[in-house]
Amino acid sequence: MASNDLKNDFISCLAKDGWRIVQDSCALPFPLSERYDDKSGATAFVAEKAGEQVVAIVKRVAQPSEYPQIIRSIIDWHANLKPSVGDIETEVIIDEQAGHFALHHSGWANGYRIHGAVIHIDIRNNKIWIQHDGTEYGVANELISAGVQKEKIVLAFHSPEMRKYTDFAVA
Numbered sequence: 001m002a003s004n005d006l007k008n009d010f011i012s013c014l015a016k017d018g019w020r021i022v023q024d025s026c027a028l029p030f031p032l033s034e035r036y037d038d039k040s041g042a043t044a045f046v047a048e049k050a051g052e053q054v055v056a057i058v059k060r061v062a063q064p065s066e067y068p069q070i071i072r073s074i075i076d077w078h079a080n081l082k083p084s085v086g087d088i089e090t091e092v093i094i095d096e097q098a099g100h101f102a103l104h105h106s107g108w109a110n111g112y113r114i115h116g117a118v119i120h121i122d123i124r125n126n127k128i129w130i131q132h133d134g135t136e137y138g139v140a141n142e143l144i145s146a147g148v149q150k151e152k153i154v155l156a157f158h159s160p161e162m163r164k165y166t167d168f169a170v171a
Helices: 004-016 064-079 139-145
Strands: 020-026 043-049 052-058 087-095 100-109 112-124 127-133
Touching: 004 020, 004 043, 004 052, 064 087, 064 100, 064 112, 064 139, 127 139
Parallel strands: none
Antiparallel strands: 020 043, 043 052, 087 100, 100 112, 112 127
16 A cells, blocks of 8 residues: 555645545556556545545655666566467576666577567666567556656657657656
């Protein structure tokens, strides 16, 4: 759950503006899929004012010092997914001091060589740079579920020109 102090402060601000809490700790309007539940400790409640109701979500924001552990947990989860075809090895390559995190596959499938990154992420200037994302759901979505703000995520696999059209950081 989100910090009780944070939640209570938020509720106090709503009350000062005339809102009242009509349902505490309601179901969150996510996950987007079963596997990717919110890991940020978010909590939700329903507030009402003048006949209008809103769902308020209090979500803890991940700090840059938490980024390596968050990225490691995402990579570890994907590393446990074994390819269903071929003789493929999964390699987790992490240099936390330099801010480099990768998941690679190598091997053979149906007579073809398989070698390359499934996930490649760097941490630069307190931002998470997704260099390559070969996952189905998307590493950026997993980072957001863990509490990382969109403005702290750079979709480096898009050109700098294209990045400005996303909701994420440009650089």
